[in-house]
Amino acid sequence: MSGSSVNLELREVTVRFAGLVALDGVSLSAPQGRVTGVIGPNGAGKTTLFNVVCGFVRPRSGEVRWRGRVLGRHRPHDLTRLGIARTLQGLGLFPGLTVLENVMVGADRQARAGFWSGLLALPRADRDEAALRERALARLAELGVAGEAARLPGQLPYGVQKRVALARALVAEPDLLLLDEPAAGLSAAEMDELAELIRGLRGGPAVVLVEHHMDLVMNVCDQVVVLDFGKVIASGTPAEVRDDPAVLDAYLGEEVAGA
Numbered sequence: 001m002s003g004s005s006v007n008l009e010l011r012e013v014t015v016r017f018a019g020l021v022a023l024d025g026v027s028l029s030a031p032q033g034r035v036t037g038v039i040g041p042n043g044a045g046k047t048t049l050f051n052v053v054c055g056f057v058r059p060r061s062g063e064v065r066w067r068g069r070v071l072g073r074h075r076p077h078d079l080t081r082l083g084i085a086r087t088l089q090g091l092g093l094f095p096g097l098t099v100l101e102n103v104m105v106g107a108d109r110q111a112r113a114g115f116w117s118g119l120l121a122l123p124r125a126d127r128d129e130a131a132l133r134e135r136a137l138a139r140l141a142e143l144g145v146a147g148e149a150a151r152l153p154g155q156l157p158y159g160v161q162k163r164v165a166l167a168r169a170l171v172a173e174p175d176l177l178l179l180d181e182p183a184a185g186l187s188a189a190e191m192d193e194l195a196e197l198i199r200g201l202r203g204g205p206a207v208v209l210v211e212h213h214m215d216l217v218m219n220v221c222d223q224v225v226v227l228d229f230g231k232v233i234a235s236g237t238p239a240e241v242r243d244d245p246a247v248l249d250a251y252l253g254e255e256v257a258g259a
């Protein structure tokens with residue numbers, strides 16, 4: 001990780017649910033401009049890790065540091081202000097809003113106020129709304145779906161909807177992008193396109209990718225952290241992790257999608 005500033009850092013994070021230790025002294029860092037994969041068998045603690053970063057779950061002990069400061073009391077609604085965006089396991093798109101409106105909703109709070117005022121046709125919001133619309137269209141164009149801006153999500157193939165969800169996460173220009181199983185439900189061809197899109201994010205935000213599809217992880221990640229029963233059992237480059245006996249052991253008996 002030398003040469004890049006570390007944006008997200010977990011230090012000895014432990015999360016307990018009743019008697020169950022979901023994360024057990026987990027430390028990891030996700031540098032800016034790089035893609036960090038978090039993998040592990042079912043129940044390993046991957047989603048819990050995202051939930052801690054997003055403020056849905058408070059750790060019993062340990063620290064989450066973001067841009068060098070401890071994130072102690074943040075809540076999910078603080079994320080945009082903090083420069084953090086997350087895509088959900090599902091799509092999370094609003095079915096009654098157009099693709100463009102869905103992406104505009106992902107922008108920062110100030111701009112969003114402009115968006116809602118814009119919907120109410122308040123003149124002072126016109127300029128904000130136009131700027132936001134332009135940014136949203138630019139993100140859609142980068143992801144190759146600007147032509148669908150006026151359509152409703154339900155009218156579009158799943159892979160296209162996924163791109164819209166990614167555009168929504170990117171419109172606020174986050175410094176940290178959390179991708180929660182983005183390949184779920186995609187065809188092989190759509191997954192190749194997704195890999196291309198994620199690789200295209202290199203050099204931008206810190207990207208943390210939780211994913212079951214090993215081939216995607218191995219293709220797009222600069223570094224991979226492997227969790228098993230809440231503990232980090234391996235970390236390193238995709239090649240280092242792939243050949244690690246502890247990782248092979250952890251996955252023994254697991255059906256690894258795409259492996």
Ligand SMILES: Nc1ncnc2c1ncn2[C@@H]1O[C@H](COP(=O)(O)OP(=O)(O)OP(=O)(O)O)[C@@H](O)[C@H]1O
Binds near residue numbers: 044
């Ligand atoms: N809110 C909760 N209350 C109680 N136990 C929970 C809660 N959330 C997660 N767990 C448990 O914590 C452990 C880690 O779960 P988590 O969802 O983080 O794993 P995961 O690696 O994301 O799994 P998967 O790959 O199946 O999504 C599991 O044993 C799970 O049952």
